[in-house]
Amino acid sequence: MKIFVASDHAGFDLKAQLCAHLSAHGHDVTDVGPASYDPEDDYPAFCIACGEQVVAHPGSLGVVIGGSGNGEQIAANLVDGVRCALAWNLVTARLARQHNDANVVSIGARMHTEDEAVAIVDAFLAEAFSGEERHSRRIAQLADYEAQRQTR
Numbered sequence: 001m002k003i004f005v006a007s008d009h010a011g012f013d014l015k016a017q018l019c020a021h022l023s024a025h026g027h028d029v030t031d032v033g034p035a036s037y038d039p040e041d042d043y044p045a046f047c048i049a050c051g052e053q054v055v056a057h058p059g060s061l062g063v064v065i066g067g068s069g070n071g072e073q074i075a076a077n078l079v080d081g082v083r084c085a086l087a088w089n090l091v092t093a094r095l096a097r098q099h100n101d102a103n104v105v106s107i108g109a110r111m112h113t114e115d116e117a118v119a120i121v122d123a124f125l126a127e128a129f130s131g132e133e134r135h136s137r138r139i140a141q142l143a144d145y146e147a148q149r150q151t152r
């Protein structure tokens, strides 16, 4: 699977571990940045770039990582076509795919051990959208709003 991963300084170490883990498991991983640790860096540009890459590569998925994952989720969701979910355990990770067809997952690196965070991402990547009508209907409503916003 093609996977794009971004972080800020708070998620930088986890990003490195996650990219290595995902590559070792056969995924085609792109580290969207930052390329080096800067304790003063800002998450928006990296997370927006990650979302843009996911939208530009249909079928791919993205991971954005920060301290809490909150700002990273907010940033990624500014990109049209991105549905980014903040996952904080295995259940929320799986539901993000099953119910929301999320194409990006946000992780709070300060909220978990690295092993826990990697397991949450693995759970997200392994799950599929259920395709159930009620979930498709709700996702279509979000896409409709997005399309209308583009014409305003």
Ligand SMILES: O=C[C@H](O)[C@H](O)[C@H](O)COP(=O)(O)O
Binding pocket: 008, 010, 011, 043, 066, 067, 068, 069, 070, 071, 072
């Ligand atoms: O929602 C934002 C993320 O959690 C950031 O990683 C966090 O705000 C960074 O905090 P600081 O600049 O204090 O390390």
